[in-house]
Amino acid sequence: MKAANWLKVVRVSNQITVDILSYSLDPGEAEVLALAYQLKPDFVIIDELKGRKMANYWG
Numbered sequence: 528m529k530a531a532n533w534l535k536v537v538r539v540s541n542q543i544t545v546d547i548l549s550y551s552l553d554p555g556e557a558e559v560l561a562l563a564y565q566l567k568p569d570f571v572i573i574d575e576l577k578g579r580k581m582a583n584y585w586g
Contacts, residue, residue: 537562537566539558539561539562539565540565541561541564541565544560544561544564545557545558545561548560548561548581551577551581552575552577552578552581553575553578556573556575556577556578556581559571559573559578560573560578560581560582560585563582563585564585
């Protein structure tokens with residue numbers, strides 16, 4: 528399998544944010560939103576409604 532050189536693995540720096548978000552979101556969505564808060568991207572892709580609602584709430 529060929530590696531996608533446009534992808535980069537980044538770790539969330541604030542695990543507490545992930546832990547708090549995990550109370551109401553699945554672990555994957557919690558990490559995506561915590562990382563988005565950290566990196567301030569133009570957009571994120573989340574497939575679950577609760578995660579999308581939380582992303583919209585955070586801006």
